[in-house]
Amino acid sequence: MKPNYFSIPYVGWMALFVVTPIVMVFVFALTTPTGEFTLRNFSDMGLFLPVFIRSFRLAFLATVVCIVLGYPVAYLLARETTRVQRILFMLIMLPLWMNFLLRTYAWMSILENTGLLNQLLSFLSLPTVRIINTETAVVIGMVYNFLPFMILPIYSVIVKIDKNLIEAAHDLGANTFSVFRKLIAPLSIPGILSGVTMVFVPAVSAFVITQLLGGGMVFLLGDLIEMQFLGTAHNPNVGSAISIVMMLIVIVFVIVMNKFGSGEEKAVGL
């Protein structure tokens, strides 16, 4: 097989629709609205520091909750028979087929002050809670939307672990707990790492969830960027600079995490 000119049309496409847009984000970030070179878009970034901190804090929280809730699901799922696995896997993935706006909208009627959760609480004569338009509501929305993205990669790693390894460990006298701690947990780290990437990136740049469940009270990076491009603040130059800084932090985070993760894998010696 030789002709590699087959990829020429797509290389052209990528040059125009993938590379050029990113170059343009950099050009916009380094210019004023009138087109002169400036570094102010970056040097004024300190203004948005609280938004950066809040976004990364909530995305981090949502990711941790997804690991804590999702890991046991993936582990339990991998231990079921093939037939049950198939059905449960379908059930976990099915909500993803519904648009995430609808899934988020559904939580509004549950979390509202007169919503179903509070109706249930007052029916049980328990004190009602104020959740809607708080950070808690936004994190619940993130966890709900992104949890399957954490379960899926962890499950696919655990299910591939060689059964002979586990049997060997049992034969050599390990109990279920130490098999988990010394074998399954270290081997599932690559799954957790890809799950973290799949949850953290959309969580840190979320902007619809905040508008529906945060009611404009919880302002995150996604909202900030959206406001600079389509909203009232209209300033694509500042918006571009914010996008760049956000993605750079995410990239550094992912690289550091993967370095750390591959070290763990080697430590198991497999």
Next chain:
Amino acid sequence: MNKKPGFFGRFYMSIILFFLYAPIFVLIVFSFNSTRSRTVWTGFSLEWYRRLFSDGTILDAFYTTLIVAVLASVIATFIGTVAAVGFFNMRSRWRTPLTQINNIPMMNADIVTGVSLSLLFVSLGTMLSFRLGFGTLLLAHVTFCIPYVVLAIMPKLRQIDRNLVDAACDLGCTWMQAFRKVIIPEIRPGIINGLIIAFTLSIDDFVISYFTAGGNIMTLPMQIFAMTRRRVSPEINALSTILFMSVLILLIIINVRDIKQEEKLRQRTSV
């Protein structure tokens, strides 16, 4: 892993499934409510379904979404298939950086892909005097779909026996004939997978569409966003119910077919 989950495991799994399905269940139940309330049940009615089907803007948005998804997935699958074959035949010195560029739209946050494309389209638009609309929306969708098509096809290419292609060429096939008659049939499952992934991604996308569609055209997710901003609109519940049920039925059909095929295969191998 030799032991099946016990009572606590099953209990935990049910709680998570409850967490995943409770909101959808609530959504569906209140689509049949007789008043506008999203939280107080007042009686059964099909009012919101009637309104949904007489709402021109929602139906328009639905058609737009469907047309964009069909066009974008077909175009992306075509370009992606050709590109994947091209990538596969490259020296790795070229292939590695190009694959990495191909991965950018998948790794990047949707909002950054969206704003970067909108910057490009707005700038090109002022130069070539066009505005954001159906064309830019379609270009954006094709762009974010292609990487997934390439990703779906690459493993199938690796599985091809290279001797097959060499044999075809030795027997007098031109390269194009070998491509059509040997490579394409071999990677067909990957192509179909890529097409399905591209179609669902396109139908589901909100963020990138939101930045690249302009003000005159709306996809269904954009329409849903506009409706959720008005807070109380039970038409959304009706719409969700219909969409959820369609997906559910589709998945059941696909799975039943898969299981039947597997059983047939098992019977054949046991004979």
